[in-house]
Every structure is written in structure tokens, then in C-alpha cells.
Amino acid sequence: MVRVTIWNEYLHELENEAVAKIYPEGIHAVIADFLKKEGDISVRTATLNEPEHGLTEEVLAETDVLIWWGHKAHWQVSDSVVERVYQRVLAGMGLIVLHSGHHAKIFRKLMGTSCDLRWRDVGEKARVWVVEQGHPIAQGLGDYFEIPREEMYGERFDVPAPDCLVFLSWFKGGEVFRSGCCYQRGRGRIFYFQPGHETFPVYYQPEVQRVIVNAVRWAKPSFVDNRPVLMHSEPLEELNN
Amino acid sequence: MVRVTIWNEYLHELENEAVAKIYPEGIHAVIADFLKKEGDISVRTATLNEPEHGLTEEVLAETDVLIWWGHKAHWQVSDSVVERVYQRVLAGMGLIVLHSGHHAKIFRKLMGTSCDLRWRDVGEKARVWVVEQGHPIAQGLGDYFEIPREEMYGERFDVPAPDCLVFLSWFKGGEVFRSGCCYQRGRGRIFYFQPGHETFPVYYQPEVQRVIVNAVRWAKPSFVDNRPVLMHSEPLEELNN
């Protein structure tokens, strides 16, 4: 079993009727549903307004892969919880950052850059092209898939060059975007995936669900190791200076 | 001209006689000397105990490449100065981080990881192997060069995989280290270079000087651009959804 925790800011769904119609129980509930169907994935959820945002030491200790969706309240996430998640990622926990999570504190801290990008919210057509067809995260997809209406995210996306670029997106209005990016940081694997604006039913789309399922399996750690890396080292016996 | 600012913590040299013998005017003075001889490099220096650590807005605005040496007082560098340097790197300023600067706040912030490593200070022999012989930073070097006595830094070095690995070091006591690492972050180029423990005369060695001179030229920005990356984007005229 892969133990997944889905973190959702969970504000838009409560405050905005249009969003609530699409995601009446929250984006996290929809993601939880399709993950559970896989059989080899166990799921819990956590949201901003829970104590410690639902991300206690205990929860993280039982999490192999954390999925993150946030947008309008990144600044409300406490620095101590961010630090806790950060240490857990460096120790080996997988992290999947969705859509507007590009500006989440945890993602910016791990990337070391602004994570800024271009954007436009008119609900235009997007095409997600598979760049690395042999990558496990692309398993089961064709050459590309389309999202009928999506918020545009465009380059320059101010992140470090990904260790592996899996998807590239085309937007009808004239932009391109590195929409599926893999990173290794410490002992943890990170996947950023662009689709998922809250005003469109993107997470109901089978291809998007396929990608997230694949990413969960890819990001699952072989092990999580809290040993510090920093250490004093003894030399070989033969060393005599 | 490349405008270089050399930042040195400048504490060991004032507090430790053995270090003061090797670097009577400070490590920064020795680095400044050999850079000035190049002719196309102008140099200023800055140290921890100057106001704003010598890194005012004005100084950074006139700096193309910043060289950083620090060790025992990383925590004394103010967060506001770190943020200022950070923004300047993302805008395009080059950054060369030397030796124990691996734990400097600015380096950790840009890397997004702990930057921990193994270490041992017995003054053993190190060999610096050139992995990318065609890289500008390796220009003028042979297949390898030796440092007769150096502090050992060993793997696992907890940094993101470098965009380009230029040097790999061998240590007599049994360790290896990715000792010359290039990174692009935002519009800025970063080079980490391992040699340079304060108790050995490493910065007097011609090969080490060659590398630092080469790195200065490599890290020099084409331009420095403070425009934010984040922006709203207008679509092509033809977009009608």
C-alpha cells in the first residue's frame, strides 16, 4: 500500500458557489475517490483549517506521498508546518504539487526560486503533450490529451530545470508550459503537475486522474530515513599524513 | 569588465593565529589579489562586521558576480541581507560559493536542501578531477590537480543534482565529492567549489585560482533584469472561447 495524504486549502469550495457546484465535498474528496479505487493506495485528507492544518507529526510519519492543492491562502500556512513537511520530504516522503500549489511555501522552499509564471484565466483549451513516453508517470497515456477549458499557465516558469520533464502543455492563446516536472530533493521525489483550476472539472478527467495515480506510485519512497546527512567521517586505516 | 564583490566572514583570520599566518589580510584579500591581476575583473570586498555586512543595495547593484566565503557565523548573516542577495541572484547576478559556504543561508535558500555533507579535518591529500573537460570553468587545467593538504568533504552532499558537474574530488581517506557544481537559478548562475579550508594555503595554489577566475567569467550575467516573472498575459487575438 502507498499511504497518501491529500492536503487541500479548501476555501474556494466553501466560499464560491461555482466552485462548490463542481467540487461539493472539496477537491480533496474527488482526488481521494479516484485514488481509493486503485486498491493499492490508502488515503487520508487534511485541510488548512484543521489544527496544525491536519499535518501533525503523526500524520506525516504515516504518509508516503503528500498531495498539495492550495491557492489563495498560501501565506496562512504556518512556517512550522512547512518546516515539518520540508524535513519529511528531504527524509524521503514523496510530494505532488498541483496547479496553483506552484506558489505554496513548501514548493518555493524546496525549489529555491520564485516559482512565478504567466497566467490567464479565460478557460481556454489546453493540450498536454507527453515528452517522455517511457516515464512511469506517462504510463497509459497517448501522445497527448486535451483539457477543454483550463486556466493558462505559461513560461517563463521560474523553477530549476526539472530532473525530468514529462509533460509540456500548449495553450490556445499562445503560451507553452513545462506542466509535468520531476525533482529529486534530499531523499524525496517531487512532481509538479499544472492542470487543476478550481473553476473547471479538471480532476474528473480520466487522463488527469491517470497521471496523479502514476505520480503517487512513482513518488513512493523506497524508505524514509531521518538520519542526518551531515556527519564526521573516520578515514581509512592506512591514512597517515 | 566583470564587477566582482568578494564577501568573507573574516573571523578565523582575526581570531586564530595559524589562520592569520596564512591569510594575514583575510582570505578575501588573497582572492582579490589574483582576480585583479586578470585585467578584465574589477574587485571590491565586503565582510560580516561591516554595516549590512557590506552588501548594501548600492553594492549589489554594481556587482556582476558575488563570491562567498563563510564558516562559523552563517547564523549571524541577517535574513534581510540574505533576501537581498537572493533577489539579485534570481535577477541575474552570478554567485560563487566556496568551501564551507555550503552551509551559508544564501546557498541553502537557493538550493532548497540541507546542503549537509561528510567532513574530516586531518589535512589529507585531495585530487580534483576534471569531469567536463570542455567546460569554460575547466579551461587551462589538466586531467586533474592535487591539493596537498585539505579538509575532506564527502558524499552524500545533500544538494540538487547540479545542472553541470565540472569537478569530482578524491580524498586519500576514502571519500569522493562533487566538488565543482554549476546551477542556474532564476536568471543567475551559481558555482559551488569545494577547496579552501582556512588552515591550508589553498587559495595561493595556481589551479585553484584558475578555477575561480574561470568561474567569475562563466557566472557573469549577460544582463541583470529585475522584471518580475509573474505576470498576467493577454491571449492571441484569435482566441474566442
Added chain:
Amino acid sequence: MVRVTIWNEYLHELENEAVAKIYPEGIHAVIADFLKKEGDISVRTATLNEPEHGLTEEVLAETDVLIWWGHKAHWQVSDSVVERVYQRVLAGMGLIVLHSGHHAKIFRKLMGTSCDLRWRDVGEKARVWVVEQGHPIAQGLGDYFEIPREEMYGERFDVPAPDCLVFLSWFKGGEVFRSGCCYQRGRGRIFYFQPGHETFPVYYQPEVQRVIVNAVRWAKPSFVDNRPVLMHSEPLEELNN
């Protein structure tokens, strides 16, 4: 001075009236013209139908950067000349491969993959986005530039992931393409640049010229070294097994 040799297949211009109108002296002549104006670049040209395709040992020995344009006659390039160019690239010579050169023998040999891609020739609009704004090859460009009419090249582009991805192109018909890719192979630097279909005046466009000039300076070797890498190595004196 950077010593550039421009290699052009030079068949379309002689056989096709429409192409001849755009490039009456050949594509190589137009590229030679704008490179010469830079002042620090010396230029010679070579074409398929010259003896040894114009790429003799002597010519290569005096070439720092080779630019390659070919399309319909890749198979006519002799394997011995390909081998000669290949050895020179591994020794340090820069190589800039343009447009349909993606299928040139020399590019496929250096990449180790099929270098296949999608294509469509209807003369649609292309936008070339700058992904790495701080890269020397992007110097002097804005966030993107447009090519009013260009042949579409689209992903999956079957090349190794580039060491640095500088440009990403958007095509109006729905595709994206990694259109500016840097590679280090041996001691040589390689840049692939997508624009340049023979039926459109792409090489007259200032932004395209800017990129090629920048790429020439970037690909210029620090030195060219024919020493073999393979060698027997003597151990440290202390090694006694």
C-alpha cells in the same frame, strides 16, 4: 575571432524556384552575411557537392564552430566525413544544427537516438518562448518572439533530454516543441535550433539571427584537444596491494 564553417546541403535553392527566390545564393550565404557583420566571427562555407562535402581535415582543423543545414540528402553525406566531424566535435569543436538537420547523420550519431519528431508544413505561426532567460544564447531577446510562417515541428522529439533547454516553441495548430536544446558531448558543445524551413524567410529575421550569433559564441571551445580519453593510469605511490 571565432572561426565558423557553415555547411549547407544546398539543393533546394538550386532545384526549387520558390526557395531560390528567398535564398538566391543559398541559405549558407545569408547566414554568412549576418555572422560577418558581428566583427568577431570569421566565416567560411561548405556544401554537399564540393569534394569531401567541403569538410576536409584542413577545414575542420581551422573550424571552431560548425553550423549544419541539411534536409533531403542526409543519406548522401559520406560516412567518413561524418566520422571526421564527429571526432572533431568530441575533441571540442562546437556544432550548431538547424531545423531539418535533426535527421542529419552527424546529429543522430551524437544523440544516440532516432531524432524523429512530428511535422506539418502549412506555414503556420510559431512563437519561440525563452525558457532560460539568463542563458547566453537568449541574450538580447524578450520573453518570446514570433515567426509568422514556419513549418511545425512537434513533440515527441526523440532526443536525449537536453543538458539545458533554452527555447520552447508554440505552434498555432496545436503542438509544442523543445526548439532550443544544448548538449555537451565529449569536449564539444552542441546546440539544436528548430527554426529555418527553406520556403520561409526565417533566417532574415533579426531574432533568429541573434540566436545563431549567440550560439556561435556559446559553442566556441575553450580549446580543442585531440588527446584520447582512454588511457592506462599509474597509481599513487602509496598503493601496495
Added chain:
Amino acid sequence: MVRVTIWNEYLHELENEAVAKIYPEGIHAVIADFLKKEGDISVRTATLNEPEHGLTEEVLAETDVLIWWGHKAHWQVSDSVVERVYQRVLAGMGLIVLHSGHHAKIFRKLMGTSCDLRWRDVGEKARVWVVEQGHPIAQGLGDYFEIPREEMYGERFDVPAPDCLVFLSWFKGGEVFRSGCCYQRGRGRIFYFQPGHETFPVYYQPEVQRVIVNAVRWAKPSFVDNRPVLMHSEPLEELNN
């Protein structure tokens, strides 16, 4: 099940007594033995002197991951078999290249470089350091492991920078080596692993076996797809130029 084919040149073991003592049934037999014990791996073997070197279309069609050991007879491997293996790798088959296989035709063809390196055969101590502790190929290993006696392979190793560098080796005589390198080529995953000189019992060592088992699972393709990448593409309906 992962279907593995182990290819061994199988000459040293037949011609050299010292090697025959260590590997009486051939290196391939020892590798087959420990792979079979895993339970989820099925194994067949193939050698140079079999018809078509044992690598017929049928065998490759039933191979998920091919392991390659060769040394003194690389030139005897027929180009048509190399081409067949090459096409299968680009289509998705995993490839694990061991030790002196660095000079195998198939590896050089996929890398696009000389794959030259330094070497010395005095049976010195090697230490294999884990650089990426979170990588699946490093699963179950500590910070490093030692090989008591091994042939030295040293940098400059003339390969493209790996997509992921998993292991770095230290040799007592003074060299370092990128000894565990991952590559994606086409739809296939490639892993080069340095240990394994025929005159030392390296493949009996548990850590080495662990790495090869891990690499088999990592290199297993999600699917193998023979579709060509090259194709003509139809535009979006809306494209009217």
C-alpha cells in the same frame, strides 16, 4: 514478472583458468542465479557464439530488460544484432550495461560518445558511494559499500552527463568514477554499473547483487511501443492561415 535476458560474451571464462575458477559456468550463470531467487524475475541467457548471439527477434520480443557483459570481443558483435537491440531499447526495453560493456557497440551507439575512460588492473580497493540515497537503484544499501579488489575505472569517463548519477566510486590508487549512471533514451531506460572485472568475484558480493536486482526493476518498461515517433500531424480545426 520482469523478463530478463543476460547477455555474456563468455570468452574469458572458457579461455582463462583464473577466470574459470571464479565463474565456472560463466558470469551470466552467476547473475542468473541471484536474479532467479527474487521470485518476480524470469531469466534467460544468451552468449556471443550462439546464432545471432542468442539475441533473435523472438528473444528480444520477450525481453523486458537486457543485461550486457562484454570485454574483449565487442567488435565481433554483428552490426545487425546491435541495430536490433538498439531499436528495442528505443521502443522501451531496459538495458543494464556492466563494467567493460562501456565499450560495447550498443552502449556507444546509444551514448553517442567514445565511452573511453582511464583504467588500471592491479586489484585495488574500491568504495562505491551512494550519491542519490532516495533512488530505487540504491534501495537497501548503506552510505557506501566496498569492493576489496577491483579493476580501477577512472574519469574522464567520456559519456553524456547522466540523467541521474546514483553511484560514485573511489579507488585507492587515486581516481574517482561515475560508477552508476541512469539514462533515458527513446522509451527505454539504461543503467551503466562499473563493478565486475572478470578476475575478481565481484558478482558474488551481496551489495553488487542488490544493485543489479534494483536496476532490473527500475529499468522494466511500463510498456514497449514500436510505433515510430516520426509522423505527419493534422492541425487543430481552427487553423486557417
